[in-house]
Amino acid sequence: MIQLIDIEKVYRTKTIETVALHRVNLHVERGEFVSIMGPSGCGKSTLLNIMGLLDEPTSGHVAIDGQPVKTHSDSKLAKLRNEKIGFVFQSYHLIYDLSVVDNVELPLLYRNVSGSDRRKRALEALEKVGLSARTKHFPNQLSGGQRQRVAIARALAGNPEIILADEPTGNLDSVMGEEIMDILLRLNQEEGTTIVMVTHDENMALKTNRLIRFFDGQQVADSRVLEAQI
Amino acid sequence: MIRHLFKLIWNQKKSNFLLITEIFFSFLVLFAVLSFGIYNYHNYTKPLGFTYDNVWQLWLNPQTDSTAHNLAVQRELIQRVKSFPEVEHASLSNSNTPFAFSQMNNNLSYGGKKDIQANVFNVQADYQKVLGLEVSQGRWFGPQDKASLHKPIVINQKLKEELFGDEEAIGKLLPINDSSQYAVIGVIDHYRSYSEFDPEEAAYFECINLDEEKSYFWNGLVMKVKPGAGVAFEEKMVRELSRIAKDWTIEVTTLEKMRQSKAKMTTVPMVALGLVCGFLVFNVALGLFGVLWYNINRRYAEIGLRRAIGASSKQIRNQFVGEVLVIATFGLLLGLLLAVQFPLLQVFQLSSAIYWESIAAAAFLIFLLATICAIYPSYQASKIYPAVALHEE
Ligand SMILES: Nc1ncnc2c1ncn2[C@@H]1O[C@H](COP(=O)(O)OP(=O)(O)O)[C@@H](O)[C@H]1O
Ligand SMILES: [Mg+2]
Numbered sequence: 001m002i003q004l005i006d007i008e009k010v011y012r013t014k015t016i017e018t019v020a021l022h023r024v025n026l027h028v029e030r031g032e033f034v035s036i037m038g039p040s041g042c043g044k045s046t047l048l049n050i051m052g053l054l055d056e057p058t059s060g061h062v063a064i065d066g067q068p069v070k071t072h073s074d075s076k077l078a079k080l081r082n083e084k085i086g087f088v089f090q091s092y093h094l095i096y097d098l099s100v101v102d103n104v105e106l107p108l109l110y111r112n113v114s115g116s117d118r119r120k121r122a123l124e125a126l127e128k129v130g131l132s133a134r135t136k137h138f139p140n141q142l143s144g145g146q147r148q149r150v151a152i153a154r155a156l157a158g159n160p161e162i163i164l165a166d167e168p169t170g171n172l173d174s175v176m177g178e179e180i181m182d183i184l185l186r187l188n189q190e191e192g193t194t195i196v197m198v199t200h201d202e203n204m205a206l207k208t209n210r211l212i213r214f215f216d217g218q219q220v221a222d223s224r225v226l227e228a229q230i
Numbered sequence: 231m232i233r234h235l236f237k238l239i240w241n242q243k244k245s246n247f248l249l250i251t252e253i254f255f256s257f258l259v260l261f262a263v264l265s266f267g268i269y270n271y272h273n274y275t276k277p278l279g280f281t282y283d284n285v286w287q288l289w290l291n292p293q294t295d296s297t298a299h300n301l302a303v304q305r306e307l308i309q310r311v312k313s314f315p316e317v318e319h320a321s322l323s324n325s326n327t328p329f330a331f332s333q334m335n336n337n338l339s340y341g342g343k344k345d346i347q348a349n350v351f352n353v354q355a356d357y358q359k360v361l362g363l364e365v366s367q368g369r370w371f372g373p374q375d376k377a378s379l380h381k382p383i384v385i386n387q388k389l390k391e392e393l394f395g396d397e398e399a400i401g402k403l404l405p406i407n408d409s410s411q412y413a414v415i416g417v418i419d420h421y422r423s424y425s426e427f428d429p430e431e432a433a434y435f436e437c438i439n440l441d442e443e444k445s446y447f448w449n450g451l452v453m454k455v456k457p458g459a460g461v462a463f464e465e466k467m468v469r470e471l472s473r474i475a476k477d478w479t480i481e482v483t484t485l486e487k488m489r490q491s492k493a494k495m496t497t498v499p500m501v502a503l504g505l506v507c508g509f510l511v512f513n514v515a516l517g518l519f520g521v522l523w524y525n526i527n528r529r530y531a532e533i534g535l536r537r538a539i540g541a542s543s544k545q546i547r548n549q550f551v552g553e554v555l556v557i558a559t560f561g562l563l564l565g566l567l568l569a570v571q572f573p574l575l576q577v578f579q580l581s582s583a584i585y586w587e588s589i590a591a592a593a594f595l596i597f598l599l600a601t602i603c604a605i606y607p608s609y610q611a612s613k614i615y616p617a618v619a620l621h622e623e
Pocket of ligand 2: 045166
């Protein structure tokens with residue numbers, strides 16, 4: 001589904017050069033729930049951004065469904081992000097001037113979808129995350145767990161094939177974190193959505209089908225590879 | 231998308247309040263200044279009804295009060311002026327010659343129409359030739375008027391319409407006082423002599439009769455000179471005339487000079503207003519630009535998010551330009567509420583077309599200004615790297 005080949009990412013500022021990713025090769029298969037763990041600053045977010053076509057690698061290739069994206073125009077990349085990928089962030093990134101349902105509709109705004117259809121799909125997505133009773137609220141009237149559920153509903157509204165979640169439970173207490181994790185697991189198991197999740201929580205990572213560990217910009221362990229070796 | 235932008239701006243109306251107010255006031259100021267400008271321009275493009283090239287003007291100021299003596303001198307002066315080969319035509323007049331700072335009014339009544347106010351111009355028959363007036367109905371003054379029972383007048387079309395509507399004007403009699411009457415002998419299409427920027431008013435001409443016993447002193451004298459008559463002739467003429475009218479002051483000017491100084495009465499305030507307005511609008515533009523810039527920095531994460539969920543950089547740019555136009559629309563709508571009262575309630579008696587034109591032009595300028603101010607910040611917003619904007623520590 002998403003293939004990373006020999007990815008190298010170097011951030012250059014005037015004074016320093018940071019190698020955020022070094023020789024990363026990774027193939028995320030359709031239907032997988034992959035968790036990524038590693039210490040802070042080891043390049044997890046950078047990896048997710050590159051997978052999500054938000055950032056370009058310094059060298060190496062990204063392919064979606066076998067198609068390399070290197071030569072894609074800005075608007076073609078935007079279209080791929082819009083139709084294939086859903087993002088969930090640690091700090092939710094909701095628009096605080098828009099109501100819950102308007103936030104959830106956002107991805108559909110960048111497609112040719114009628115207003116009533118948008119509303120219908122947004123409400124369906126909110127139902128999946130158990131927020132049907134909060135559609136007219138504004139984000140600042142919700143708890144952290146609820147906000148993250150809105151963000152997941154927003155990712156779902158676009159009906160993506162893959163969800164990229166960067167520490168989705170990082171700002172939440174364990175109870176709310178569990179709720180979010182349950183929603184993601186259900187999506188993966190019942191709807192077959194591919195998920196790549198960055199987490200610091202070992203217990204959550206163990207619930208997924210594949211655990212990749214990073215250290216200093218490099219993959220140091222991949223549970224699927226380990227299993228194959230055993 | 232447009233609905234989305236309206237919703238976004240509406241929900242942010244508190245933070246956009248200042249901008250909306252600025253747009254509102256700019257629109258009103260532009261509307262006022264444009265109304266003034268367009269009104270003047272409309273007037274300027276209307277026909278004057280006379281030509282002023284090669285027309286000179288003398289101001290006659292006798293020093294003594296002896297009317298009989300002054301009248302005799304005056305009769306001699308006009309004869310002498312006409313005898314110069316450089317002078318084609320000349321006529322005595324009251325002081326309300328074209329572009330002069332002087333007006334004379336009289337009220338006329340006809341049938342049910344009571345006290346119609348009109349400018350009255352006392353002139354000699356040659357006045358027509360001096361200013362190239364064209365009579366469209368009836369005739370101008372002539373020798374046959376000497377025998378007429380009533381006082382002949384020539385009126386402009388505007389006065390004709392006010393007094394008689396669609397009726398024939400020639401031959402109509404208008405009371406002057408209990409014993410005498412005016413007789414309309416001719417109509418001219420236009421006579422708009424006070425200022426190029428003023429609308430035409432009702433006007434009529436009365437013929438000066440120097441043979442009348444109780445004649446009046448006329449201190450204006452206009453003449454059409456041959457092309458090329460210049461300073462040398464002017465000096466010669468003044469010298470000769472001073473010999474006839476000893477110790478009178480005689481000033482010479484041209485209608486062209488008078489036109490220019492009259493025009494300044496309108497153009498100077500207009501330019502001043504335009505400058506003030508331009509300065510104001512420039513300030514609003516700077517403010518608009520600054521607020522946009524600030525907004526875009528504040529909404530860094532939002533821009534990153536929108537890019538992540540599928541907005542192309544072009545769509546980001548369009549969104550921000552669109553938002554500014556929506557803000558401008560809100561300000562405009564408020565301004566319109568006020569501005570439309572002017573044509574609807576007929577404030578200031580300007581024709582409503584002028585108000586509508588000003589409203590359209592002011593709205594256009596506001597949108598143009600908003601777009602210009604929005605383009606650069608929006609372009610910057612579209613260039614933000616989504617990964618950087620979404621970066622969280
Ligand atoms: N935009 C950037 N410019 C410069 N350095 C960056 C930028 N983004 C990330 N980095 C650096 O790259 C490394 C990896 O960052 P990141 O992918 O955010 O790590 P993680 O998500 O694992 O905490 C860090 O050293 C970080 O400081
Ligand atoms: Mg991170």
